[in-house]
Amino acid sequence: MAFDSKTDGPAGVGPAGPRPGPRHVAIIMDGNGRWAQMRGRPRLLGHHAGAKRIREIVEACPDLGVKYLTIFAFSTENWTRTQSEVAGLMSLFRRYIQREAQDLYRRGVRVRFIGDRIKLDGKLVTLMDDLELLTSGNDRVHLTIALNYGGRDEVTRAAKRLAYEIEMGRLSHKDVDAETLARFLDTRVLPDPDLVIRTSGEARISNFLLWQSAYAEYEFIDTLWPDFSAPEFARIVRAFAARDRRFGAVRAPA
Numbered sequence: 272m273a274f275d276s277k278t279d280g281p282a283g284v285g286p287a288g289p290r291p292g293p294r295h296v297a298i299i300m301d302g303n304g305r306w307a308q309m310r311g312r313p314r315l316l317g318h319h320a321g322a323k324r325i326r327e328i329v330e331a332c333p334d335l336g337v338k339y340l341t342i343f344a345f346s347t348e349n350w351t352r353t354q355s356e357v358a359g360l361m362s363l364f365r366r367y368i369q370r371e372a373q374d375l376y377r378r379g380v381r382v383r384f385i386g387d388r389i390k391l392d393g394k395l396v397t398l399m400d401d402l403e404l405l406t407s408g409n410d411r412v413h414l415t416i417a418l419n420y421g422g423r424d425e426v427t428r429a430a431k432r433l434a435y436e437i438e439m440g441r442l443s444h445k446d447v448d449a450e451t452l453a454r455f456l457d458t459r460v461l462p463d464p465d466l467v468i469r470t471s472g473e474a475r476i477s478n479f480l481l482w483q484s485a486y487a488e489y490e491f492i493d494t495l496w497p498d499f500s501a502p503e504f505a506r507i508v509r510a511f512a513a514r515d516r517r518f519g520a521v522r523a524p525a
């Protein structure tokens with residue numbers, strides 16, 4: 272099912288008036304390695320500390336009006352890290368799902384994964400599938416975890432599937448527009464992010480939600496991800512309401 276932008280458009284659209292907060296926040300959780308290194312500890316410890324921050328941020332969402340939270344856990348480029356860091360991260364993802372599944376379910380969180388599952392270990396993929404199924408009836412917060420995700424890879428896979436539909440005669444090239452392509456993206460059921468936060472002081476988007484963030488606001492903060500807290504998240508989300516989002520149009524006269 273495609274997200275219906277007519278009835279459920281991005282927060283902030285519309286004539287002048289009180290600006291709603293961001294409905295969909297996406298986070299690039301950066302700085303785990305530096306957090307650990309600053310303490311003279313292995314990088315993996317930083318990832319474990321980072322994993323512990325997720326629950327607090329998810330829990331803060333409903334009160335802030337954030338219905339969708341998308342977090343970048345592992346990129347298509349992260350495979351180039353050392354074999355031991357990659358293996359440690361994969362094991363962390365498995366343990367995280369095993370440990371958190373029931374809690375996420377009970378808290379009304381609907382979990383989805385985006386990214387290419389083909390390269391992931393079968394046991395991890397089964398856990399991901401099971402968690403998606405377990406939480407499929409939930410609607411309090413929609414948590415999307417990007418795992419083996421890259422924006423260019425996602426658009427390429429979408430284009431491939433679209434080309435296949437045309438080859439099969441189920442679609443004509445004349446029907447292809449942005450909306451059609453978006454129906455083939457991993458995020459097809461999600462609204463576009465209104466706000467993208469990156470921790471750790473880096474001001475890059477690193478191949479995260481390239482298509483979907485066309486009109487997102489960005490917030491780059493110095494805090495390392497394992498130090499990121501619900502109060503800081505709340506401050507950023509509330510400050511979003513003060514931004515003037517025009518989606519390429521001019522400001523409406525007062």
Ligand code: FPP
Binds near residue numbers: 321363416
């Ligand atoms: C970037 O920090 C972080 C990652 C590549 C992994 C993100 C993973 C987590 C936050 C924890 C696990 C997530 C889940 C969903 C259980 P970095 O290592 O690049 O930090 P650095 O830039 O300081 O080296």
